[in-house]
Amino acid sequence: MTIQQVDSTNNYLKQLVSNSKPLIEGTVIMAVDQYAGRGQHQNGWFAEPGKNLTFSILLKPSFLPVSQQFDLVRAISLGVFDALHPLLGDGLTIKWPNDIYYGNRKLGGMLIENMIQGLQIKNSIAGIGININQEGFPENLPGAISVKQILQQDYDLKYLLSEICRHVEAYYLSLKADKISLVRNKYLSRLYRLNEEGEFKSKEGRFSGMIHRVTDSGLLVVKNNKGEDLEFSLKEIEFLH
Numbered sequence: 001m002t003i004q005q006v007d008s009t010n011n012y013l014k015q016l017v018s019n020s021k022p023l024i025e026g027t028v029i030m031a032v033d034q035y036a037g038r039g040q041h042q043n044g045w046f047a048e049p050g051k052n053l054t055f056s057i058l059l060k061p062s063f064l065p066v067s068q069q070f071d072l073v074r075a076i077s078l079g080v081f082d083a084l085h086p087l088l089g090d091g092l093t094i095k096w097p098n099d100i101y102y103g104n105r106k107l108g109g110m111l112i113e114n115m116i117q118g119l120q121i122k123n124s125i126a127g128i129g130i131n132i133n134q135e136g137f138p139e140n141l142p143g144a145i146s147v148k149q150i151l152q153q154d155y156d157l158k159y160l161l162s163e164i165c166r167h168v169e170a171y172y173l174s175l176k177a178d179k180i181s182l183v184r185n186k187y188l189s190r191l192y193r194l195n196e197e198g199e200f201k202s203k204e205g206r207f208s209g210m211i212h213r214v215t216d217s218g219l220l221v222v223k224n225n226k227g228e229d230l231e232f233s234l235k236e237i238e239f240l241h
C-alpha cells in the first residue's frame, strides 16, 4: 500500500499490527512523503518527497530464534544489495551491520524492529530507505549519495521497490529453509572494507586493522596490527577513512 504522507512507515506499520486484525506477512507500506523518518541510533532519516524509497515490510519470522536475529539483518541487506547490483555494479557494498554503500558514501539504510515473544521473533518490521532520484543532500549529510547522482538518470520507484521485495523474499525463504550458511557467507562477501587495511575508532582510541569476519550473532571482528581479533557491537566502533 502506498501512503501519501506519514511520519514514519515503521511507526505506521507498527500501529497497524497492534490495532487491526492480523496483517498478513509480506505487507508493504510505502510513503511518498515520509516527513519524520527514523534512522539508527535515534537519528532521523531525511528523504525528499516523491524522489526516494521509504517503505517498511512486515515479516513474521517465528521460525528464527531470537539468538539468530542478525540473520534477518543479513537476509534483508542482501535482498537490497541484489536488487541494486544490476544497476550499480561493483561499487556497491553492505557496510556492517546494514548500511548500503556505494564507494565511500551511503546510499541507503534500514531500521529493523523486532517484536519478541518468549524466545521467538513474533513480528519484524523491516524499514528500508534508499536514495534514488534525489539530486542533492543537505550540508549536514556530506556522506549521502543517490542512484541518480551515480547514474545521472531517474529510476522508477515502484519497479525498484518490487525488485527489492522480490530479492528480500528470496533470502528470507533461504533462512526459512535453513540455508543459513549460504546467507552468512554471501553477506560476508559483500561487506564494505572486508580484508582491507583501514582506520577505526573504539573506546580505546584510534587503531588500524582489517575487517576479518562477523560472528554468528552479528559482532564485527577486526584484526588489529598485533594480529589480535577484536569484537565490536554496534555502538562500539566507528569507521574512519
Ligand code: BTN
Pocket: 007, 008, 009, 010, 011, 034, 036, 037, 038, 039, 040, 041, 043, 045, 053, 054, 055, 056, 099, 108, 109, 110, 111, 126, 127, 128, 129, 130
Ligand atoms: C539508518 O539510519 O541508516 C536507517 C534508516 C532507515 C530509514 C527507513 S525509511 C522507511 C522506514 N521508516 C522509518 O522511519 N525508517 C525506515
